[in-house]
Structure formats: structure tokens, C-alpha cells
Amino acid sequence: MREFSHSHSSRSVSQVAAKPAVSAVQADLVRVGPHLRCAIGWQFLILAEIENFSVLRRHLGRCRADMLIIDVAARVSAVLPDARVIVAGRDVVEIAFESEARLALDVAITALEAAFDLPFDIDGEWHGIHVQFGAAAAGAIGERDEVHLIEEAERALIDARSERVAVARDVVLGAASVDRAQLARDLTIAIETEELFLQYQPKVHLRRQEITSVEALVRWKHGTRGLVLPSDFIPIAEESRDIVALTLWTIERSIRDQKTLLEHGHDLRIFINIAGVLLADTRFVRKVCALVQTSGARLGFEITETSVIRDPESAIANLNVFADIGIVIAIDDYGAGLSSLAYLKQLPARELKIDKLFVTQLTSSNRDPLIVRSTIDLAHALEMEVVAEGVETQAAMALLSVMGCDMIQGFLISRPINLDALIHFLADEKHLAIAADARAPFNRLATVWKRG
Ligand code: C2E
Ligand code: MG
Ligand code: MG
Numbered sequence: 001m002r003e004f005s006h007s008h009s010s011r012s013v014s015q016v017a018a019k020p021a022v023s024a025v026q027a028d029l030v031r032v033g034p035h036l037r038c039a040i041g042w043q044f045l046i047l048a049e050i051e052n053f054s055v056l057r058r059h060l061g062r063c064r065a066d067m068l069i070i071d072v073a074a075r076v077s078a079v080l081p082d083a084r085v086i087v088a089g090r091d092v093v094e095i096a097f098e099s100e101a102r103l104a105l106d107v108a109i110t111a112l113e114a115a116f117d118l119p120f121d122i123d124g125e126w127h128g129i130h131v132q133f134g135a136a137a138a139g140a141i142g143e144r145d146e147v148h149l150i151e152e153a154e155r156a157l158i159d160a161r162s163e164r165v166a167v168a169r170d171v172v173l174g175a176a177s178v179d180r181a182q183l184a185r186d187l188t189i190a191i192e193t194e195e196l197f198l199q200y201q202p203k204v205h206l207r208r209q210e211i212t213s214v215e216a217l218v219r220w221k222h223g224t225r226g227l228v229l230p231s232d233f234i235p236i237a238e239e240s241r242d243i244v245a246l247t248l249w250t251i252e253r254s255i256r257d258q259k260t261l262l263e264h265g266h267d268l269r270i271f272i273n274i275a276g277v278l279l280a281d282t283r284f285v286r287k288v289c290a291l292v293q294t295s296g297a298r299l300g301f302e303i304t305e306t307s308v309i310r311d312p313e314s315a316i317a318n319l320n321v322f323a324d325i326g327i328v329i330a331i332d333d334y335g336a337g338l339s340s341l342a343y344l345k346q347l348p349a350r351e352l353k354i355d356k357l358f359v360t361q362l363t364s365s366n367r368d369p370l371i372v373r374s375t376i377d378l379a380h381a382l383e384m385e386v387v388a389e390g391v392e393t394q395a396a397m398a399l400l401s402v403m404g405c406d407m408i409q410g411f412l413i414s415r416p417i418n419l420d421a422l423i424h425f426l427a428d429e430k431h432l433a434i435a436a437d438a439r440a441p442f443n444r445l446a447t448v449w450k451r452g
Contacts, residue, residue, distance in 0.1 A: 043098050043138045043146075044105045045153045048076060048112065049161070050091040051130040054313065060122065066090050071120055072129060079115045080108055094153075105137050109166050132157065133166040155239065162276070162306045162337070184240045186222065187233055191245045195221050198253050199416035200270070203387055203409040204431050206401050211431055213269040213300060215409065216254045217416045218246065234275065243275050244284050251288060255297040257419050266426045271300035271330060276307020279315035285322075292325055300328035300351070306337035308347065316346055323348035330387070334375065345382065351407075352379040356390020359410070363395045373403050380404070397435065408435075 134157025330351035391410030
């Protein structure tokens with residue numbers, strides 16, 4: 001896989017070729033006709049999606065908005081005259097072409113980006129049509145590859161939407177994709193059988209010295225592969241839509257476990273991670289409301305800001321529905337993805353979780369403490385409590401405490417553990433020994449930070 005995004009191994013399209021002009025050589029790379037198809041090595045598919053469609057529809061009215069895609073297709077054809085451009089929906093066009101060189105895809109995307117930087121004359125008014133590009137490249141052509149090409153381009157578009165940068169992926173045939181497809185099939189079964197299980201990780205309230213909530217983290221005990229961690233199967237579940245069943249299972253299991261905890265005298269809110277795709281799913285929202293209202297469970301949902309940016313209108317509306325029935329909304333991984341103060345202000349969130357990226361290096365980095373400190377102040381100004389995740393050392397806990405962080409979560413307190421172990425952990429009040437006197441080693445630092 002090759003991505004033009006902000007992840008480590010990637011680079012943005014604009015870094016690949018100069019913007020905005022397409023040189024004659026570059027144009028030759030792109031301009032290869034369908035007649036050459038059999039002899040040509042690379043096949044490409046770009047999905048171009050109008051990002052600001054709903055805004056334009058509001059401005060132009062439905063009828064004119066539904067025609068925008070024709071304007072988009074026309075501009076694409078002007079840039080890539082030999083590509084096959086198909087209108088695939090009211091806000092998406094498919095652009096298919098071939099070339100001998102893999103570089104042709106980068107060149108094409110760069111040229112398209114430059115073309116869409118220019119506004120459109122729509123009935124005498126100038127409007128910007130913002131387009132996101134998700135692309136796939138396949139080195140070998142065969143009927144099965146076409147399916148992979150479309151699937152890979154769709155995945156790239158999903159990434160492009162959330163990362164707000166053109167993303168291109170290579171179709172990898174063979175072991176990896178077969179493996180992924182197999183894992184997706186296995187996961188559907190795993191949700192119905194007893195292969196999934198939950199572990200819980202407590203959050204400690206520093207001032208109150210108590211555990212008031214835990215986070216549920218899903219695990220998969222695969223029949224032949226052993227333990228599979230969420231980072232390996234959540235993205236697959238999101239693609240296959242199994243995420244709906246998986247999350248409903250997680251909620252039901254958490255509600256059941258919460259009752260068990262209560263029977264042992266522990267009244268804890270359970271936080272569940274909710275994938276972004278679910279925030280726009282009305283059926284899912286209805287089912288969750290029914291589950292929570294009939295059980296009276298005390299739940300919290302952890303969502304990332306990136307998941308809101310994808311479809312802010314529905315996400316914010318549905319988060320308000322959740323908040324209205326008493327579900328506490330927490331913003332997860334704050335600082336790791338795209339952050340927008342505009343959305344942050346609109347979200348009905350009561351907790352903000354600072355990503356472990358900033359916390360694990362807290363005492364060895366110069367800049368992370370400044371970022372963490374200002375994030376804590378920002379969250380407090382927005383009347384949110386702050387959770388630092390990834391707290392691994394006493395020193396980090398002490399520093400967070402003097403910075404005014406409300407809660408901590410991390411290996412220092414406890415790794416994610418099974419329900420039985422959690423019940424023992426709570427009964428022994430193990431967190432007290434660890435979290436007590438959190439500020440002690442940093443009395444001197446405290447004065448520095450408070451002055452700053
Ligand atoms: P997350 O929600 O940010 O969860 C925190 C992750 O950090 C967990 O990884 C946890 O085990 C790990 N962690 C906790 N404390 C520490 C620490 O002190 N140091 C370090 N280095 N790591 C720590 P895990 O369980 O592998 O989960 C990874 C991600 O998978 C989660 O990130 C969450 O986004 C996702 N996930 C987990 N369960 C679910 C679920 O039921 N549904 C969905 N949609 N996503 C889930
Ligand atoms: Mg989380
Ligand atoms: Mg997190």
C-alpha cells in the first residue's frame with residue numbers, strides 16, 4: 001500500500017510533482033489511450049468526490065447541485081482527455097486510465113488538484129468545488145484485479161476524506177489481500193461465536209483518588225491465529241460494515257458486565273470506542289438508544305475528532321442524541337488526528353483524552369509538556385474534564401497532576417484486564433498506592449507551571 005497522507009511512510013501528492021502546471025512530459029505520461037490497453041502495464045482508478053456538496057446544495061438548490069457532477073466530469077476530462085470519466089453518483093466521478101509508468105498516477109492527481117484549485121462559474125457566480133481524490137494503482141490486469149482496484153480506490157477515498165489529502169494506494173494481490181479477505185470472513189463469524197472478548201482499563205481521577213470509569217477494549221481470540229488486536233481488525237470491520245454488529249455486541253457485553261460490577265459494589269461508567277462511520281448511521285443510533293434506555297446503563301462513548309469531520313452535520317446531531325440520553329461523550333486521541341476548534345466547540349463532549357503520543361514522552365520532551373498544558377487549559381475553558389492516556393511512569397503522572405489534568409489512564413495504573421481481574425483490582429484498591437501523593441516529586445515544578 002502506498003498512501004499520500006501524513007503517516008510515516010507517506011508523502012503528499014504535491015511533493016511528488018510540481019504544482020500546478022503539467023509539463024509536456026508529464027502530460028505524455030498521463031495521455032495514453034484505451035487502444036494501448038493490452039500492452040500497458042499500469043491500470044489506475046481515481047475516485048473524485050465533491051467534499052463540499054451539502055454546502056453547495058444549500059446555496060444553489062437541489063436541482064443545480066445535482067448537476068455539479070457534470071461540471072466536475074467536464075473539468076476532469078479537460079485535464080485527462082484520454083481517461084474514461086464516469087459519473088458514479090451525484091457527488092462522485094470515476095476516472096480510469098492506463099499508463100506504462102506508475103508515476104502517471106501521481107502526475108494525474110497533481111494536475112487534477114491544480115485544476116480544482118480554480119473556481120467554477122456557476123450561473124454567473126464563482127464557487128469553489130472542493131474535490132477529494134482516492135486512487136488505486138494495479139500493476140497487472142485481469143478481471144479480479146478490477147474488483148480489487150475499485151475496492152482499493154474506495155478505501156483510499158475513505159482515508160482521503162478523513163485526512164483531507166489525496167490518497168493513492170497500490171493494489172497488493174497475493175498473500176496480504178487474501179489474508180485480509182479471510183480475516184474479514186472470520187470476523188463475521190467471530191462476532192456470532194464467542195471469539196471476541198472485552199478487556200477493561202480503568203481511569204483514575206487524580207484529585208478524588210478514585211476510579212470512576214473504565215474503558216472497554218475489544219480483543220479477538222482467533223481460532224488459529226491466537227490473539228488479534230483491534231488495530232488489526234477494526235479497520236477491516238469498518239470496511240465490511242461488521243463494525244455495526246461488533247459495536248452493538250460490545251455495548252451489550254459492557255451493559256452485562258456493568259451489572260456484574262454493580263453486584264460487586266462498583267458503580268462505574270463504561271466507555272466504549274465508537275468508530276466514525278457509525279456516527280452517521282441512523283439505525284445504529286436508534287438501536288443504541290433502545291439498548292441504553294431499556295437497561296439504564298451508564299455508558300460513555302469515545303469518538304475521535306476525525307470521525308466528526310467526515311460528516312459533521314449527522315455526527316453532531318447524533319452525538320447530541322446520545323448526550324441527551326445520558327451517554328457521556330469523550331474525545332479520544334486528541335492531538336493525533338485532525339483537530340478543528342470549530343468542531344470542538346460544537347461537540348457535546350464532557351471529556352477530552354489527550355493522545356498517548358504526547359503523554360508517553362512527557363518528561364523527556366521539551367515541547368510535549370507545553371502542548372499538554374495548553375490542551376488542559378483549552379479543555380477546561382470548554383468545561384471538559386481532561387484524561388491523559390498512555391501514562392506509564394510516576395514522573396508523567398506527577399507532572400500531569402501539577403498541570404491540572406483531571407484523570408489518568410495507562411499501564412502505570414493498569415493494563416487492560418479481563419472483568420474478573422478488574423473486580424479484584426477494584427476490591428484491592430490497587431490504584432490508591434500508585435496514585436497517592438501524585439504531586440510529591442514535582443512540588444518545585446508545580447510552581448514553575450503555575451506561574452507559566
Ligand atoms: P484507544 O481507544 O485510544 O485505546 C487506547 C489504546 O492504548 C489501547 O490499545 C490500550 O491498550 C493502549 N494503552 C493503554 N495504556 C497504555 C500505556 O500506558 N502505554 C501504551 N503504549 N499504550 C497504552 P488497544 O487495546 O490495542 O486498542 C487500540 C485502539 O483500537 C483503541 O485506541 C481504539 O481506537 C480501538 N478499539 C479498541 N476497542 C474498540 C472497540 O470496541 N471498537 C472500536 N471501534 N475501536 C476499538
Ligand atoms: Mg479509546
Ligand atoms: Mg485513545
